[in-house]
Amino acid sequence: MKTLHNSFKSDGVVISTVDYLVNLARANSLWYLLFSTACCGIELMQTGGPRADFERFGSAPRAVPRQADVMLVAGTITLKMASRVKTLYDQMADPKYVISMGSCANTGGLFQGGYSVLHGVDRVIPVDVYLPGCPPRPEALLSALIDLQKKIKKEKYFRKKIS
Amino acid sequence: MNTLEIYEQIKKNTKAVVYFQEEEGPTPSIYVRSDYLLEVMNYLKNDDQLFFESLMSQTGFHETENSKLFWHLYFDVNIEEDGEHSHEELRLFWHLYSYRQGHRVVIESSVPIGKPEIASVASIWKGADWLERETYDLLGVKFIGHPDLRRIMLPPDWEGFPLRKDYISPLSYQTIDNTPSEITRSFQEKGK
Amino acid sequence: MSAALKTEFLTINMGPQHPSTHGVIRFIIKTDGEIIHECDPDVGYLHRGIEKIAETVSWQGFVPYTDRIDYVCSMNANLSYCMAVEKLMGLEIPERAEYIRVIVCELNRISSHAIAIGAANMDMGAFTPFVHLLREREHINDLLEMICGARLTYNYICIGGVNYDLPVGFRAKTEEFLNHFEVVVEQIHRLISYNRIFIKRFANVASVSPEMAMSYNLVGPNLRGSGVNFDVRKAEPYSVYPELDFDIPLGDGCEGTLGDCYDRYMVRAKEIKESIKIIRQCLEKIPEGEIKAVVKSVIKPPKGHVYFRTETPRGDTGYFIYSDGQSSPYRLKIRTGSFTGMSIIPEIAKGVFIADLVAIIGSLDIVAPELDR
Numbered sequence: 001m002k003t004l005h006n007s008f009k010s011d012g013v014v015i016s017t018v019d020y021l022v023n024l025a026r027a028n029s030l031w032y033l034l035f036s037t038a039c040c041g042i043e044l045m046q047t048g049g050p051r052a053d054f055e056r057f058g059s060a061p062r063a064v065p066r067q068a069d070v071m072l073v074a075g076t077i078t079l080k081m082a083s084r085v086k087t088l089y090d091q092m093a094d095p096k097y098v099i100s101m102g103s104c105a106n107t108g109g110l111f112q113g114g115y116s117v118l119h120g121v122d123r124v125i126p127v128d129v130y131l132p133g134c135p136p137r138p139e140a141l142l143s144a145l146i147d148l149q150k151k152i153k154k155e156k157y158f159r160k161k162i163s
Numbered sequence: 164m165n166t167l168e169i170y171e172q173i174k175k176n177t178k179a180v181v182y183f184q185e186e187e188g189p190t191p192s193i194y195v196r197s198d199y200l201l202e203v204m205n206y207l208k209n210d211d212q213l214f215f216e217s218l219m220s221q222t223g224f225h226e227t228e229n230s231k232l233f234w235h236l237y238f239d240v241n242i243e244e245d246g247e248h249s250h251e252e253l254r255l256f257w258h259l260y261s262y263r264q265g266h267r268v269v270i271e272s273s274v275p276i277g278k279p280e281i282a283s284v285a286s287i288w289k290g291a292d293w294l295e296r297e298t299y300d301l302l303g304v305k306f307i308g309h310p311d312l313r314r315i316m317l318p319p320d321w322e323g324f325p326l327r328k329d330y331i332s333p334l335s336y337q338t339i340d341n342t343p344s345e346i347t348r349s350f351q352e353k354g355k
Numbered sequence: 356m357s358a359a360l361k362t363e364f365l366t367i368n369m370g371p372q373h374p375s376t377h378g379v380i381r382f383i384i385k386t387d388g389e390i391i392h393e394c395d396p397d398v399g400y401l402h403r404g405i406e407k408i409a410e411t412v413s414w415q416g417f418v419p420y421t422d423r424i425d426y427v428c429s430m431n432a433n434l435s436y437c438m439a440v441e442k443l444m445g446l447e448i449p450e451r452a453e454y455i456r457v458i459v460c461e462l463n464r465i466s467s468h469a470i471a472i473g474a475a476n477m478d479m480g481a482f483t484p485f486v487h488l489l490r491e492r493e494h495i496n497d498l499l500e501m502i503c504g505a506r507l508t509y510n511y512i513c514i515g516g517v518n519y520d521l522p523v524g525f526r527a528k529t530e531e532f533l534n535h536f537e538v539v540v541e542q543i544h545r546l547i548s549y550n551r552i553f554i555k556r557f558a559n560v561a562s563v564s565p566e567m568a569m570s571y572n573l574v575g576p577n578l579r580g581s582g583v584n585f586d587v588r589k590a591e592p593y594s595v596y597p598e599l600d601f602d603i604p605l606g607d608g609c610e611g612t613l614g615d616c617y618d619r620y621m622v623r624a625k626e627i628k629e630s631i632k633i634i635r636q637c638l639e640k641i642p643e644g645e646i647k648a649v650v651k652s653v654i655k656p657p658k659g660h661v662y663f664r665t666e667t668p669r670g671d672t673g674y675f676i677y678s679d680g681q682s683s684p685y686r687l688k689i690r691t692g693s694f695t696g697m698s699i700i701p702e703i704a705k706g707v708f709i710a711d712l713v714a715i716i717g718s719l720d721i722v723a724p725e726l727d728r
Contacts, residue, residue: 188659
């Protein structure tokens with residue numbers, strides 16, 4: 001889009017697909033749900049801080065699941081908490097995505113020997129991007145967000161699905 | 164005052180059955196038979212010289228090999244009925260501290276695993292409320308006289324007491340399947 | 356004519372996921388309009404069974420788990436566990452290691468209090484102090500990353516000493532940071548502490564008397580905010596604290612009653628200054644020498660039990676360890692300051708507004724992993 005700026009002699013016409021424009025708008029304004037249980041939550045807060053700025057990608061933190069597009073599951077999920085995670089996921093409006101941040105959300109992490117720890121959040125909700133680390137650095141979280149943006153830009157709506 | 168002097172004071176001023184232990188570790192402790200616990204704790208809180216205003220911690224563990232076996236000498240519990248668990252017990256510890264005098268003491272007691280009941284000190288120190296709920300939740304000790312004894316850390320429909328040595332982690336909870344993955348099981352088998 | 360209206364209490368759920376950053380804690384509140392009649396905390400949403408896991412790992416292998424118990428101040432948590440095991444074994448630590456331990460622990464105390472003050476303010480609705488303090492916390496993370504390579508969970512203090520030595524240039528960078536941070540502390544005081552709105556929201560809310568604080572066993576800044584002069588670093592000194600010169604700030608009811616939320620907040624704000632003093636003294640006095648005592652690779656402490664406590668930013672953390680001579684602990688119990696802070700909430704939250712409940716939780720500085728372990 002930048003190369004089109006100030007380059008036509010008179011008014012021009014741009015041809016593109018609706019998919020491309022809609023995905024461009026959606027990928028650059030992903031609002032995330034503030035859901036953090038453990039240590040990865042502190043790194044999430046630091047990513048929202050001044051040095052590794054999360055908001056320059058268009059992401060703002062929301063407190064309510066109805067207003068959010070993406071849920072960043074950060075921290076260990078226990079068996080007592082698992083049903084609440086499912087409730088929060090069901091309350092989000094379509095289209096919705098999940099990023100699983102940290103070892104504890106991926107597989108249970110270093111607490112796998114515990115009796116009350118869920119072995120990975122993908123046993124209750126479907127996950128789009130897995131991010132390893134204990135805890136992952138802010139730069140790693142930003143690269144997970146960029147991966148999710150690439151995934152969103154490949155989605156297609158108007159083509160008939162082959163069933 | 165150190166632990167030996169506190170032990171002498173307790174023996175002089177109460178009718179409790181107490182023993183002085185110093186073989187285990189850097190701190191000696193005072194063992195109180197479980198039916199005299201409330202009397203000793205009341206004396207420790209209210210005496211002017213001792214004046215223990217706060218209970219720092221209350222904990223316990225499941226002893227499987229070298230139980231003290233004091234309880235079966237003094238209670239009417241038939242060991243033959245209890246059978247194979249007669250050498251196991253739950254040992255309990257109370258750590259007390261006094262802000263005014265600056266001294267601390269360790270009180271110990273034990274209950275048999277067939278009948279794990281002991282008096283509650285929640286009426287003496289308010290901080291004992293949640294500490295005793297946690298010991299009930301994880302070890303299964305019932306505190307008689309506690310205002311509201313229910314599970315605190317685990318969900319209310321959990322079965323079993325995790326900190327006992329013969330506990331096996333459940334493979335599923337409600338409708339969630341929690342079997343460990345293949346890699347995790349290989350580590351756990353290697354460790355055994 | 357006065358008609359008698361039939362009224363009843365409304366039970367609301369302040370659920371596990373809510374926007375204040377203290378973690379997953381749930382309250383079941385019975386209200387009469389906006390005033391709380393009864394409040395029942397439901398904890399255990401982050402109970403990971405760390406005490407049971409301790410019975411299967413080795414003594415040195417448990418140190419990374421202590422990081423995750425209180426991740427905002429991991430160095431202090433590492434220190435408590437390592438000193439408890441060293442007391443059980445009767446081990447002597449070289450002096451340079453002791454000084455390095457105190458320097459990193461006090462740096463972590465500053466960053467932990469920064470999060471506590473910032474989060475309490477964010478719950479009130481003031482976003483600016485939180486973002487300013489996050490920026491300062493990045494500088495402390497840089498300093499600690501120079502030493503051990505990690506930003507949040509360090510695993511740096513080990514049984515017998517510390518893992519790595521201080522790198523070249525650490526002292527100059529630390530002094531530059533301390534000079535810069537003293538100015539920031541003054542700015543924060545002007546922004547928050549003497550602010551009329553902040554004082555109105557925090558003063559005279561939920562005051563705790565000294566007798567109640569001792570009976571419920573509150574510890575740390577919560578206890579000192581009620582006027583009780585007790586700090587583990589002065590009453591039962593450990594490490595090199597007897598040779599350092601610092602004061603203990605106490606709450607004095609300057610803006611309201613003794614022991615209210617404002618007193619507890621001011622104790623934390625003043626402790627940051629004392630920590631800066633301690634770090635400066637340590638950087639002067641640190642000697643040359645070894646950083647680790649000679650320890651076998653498989654340690655087996657003698658049979659027995661010990662209860663040892665140190666002063667962490669949230670109060671005193673006590674470790675009860677029982678060993679039976681094997682290569683893993685037989686029983687390990689951690690008694691943290693947030694646990695007792697939470698147990699007093701049903702008592703002091705009677706008759707306050709729901710918005711004041713948020714102020715109470717913020718001023719008691721509760722983090723969920725310490726509560727649930």
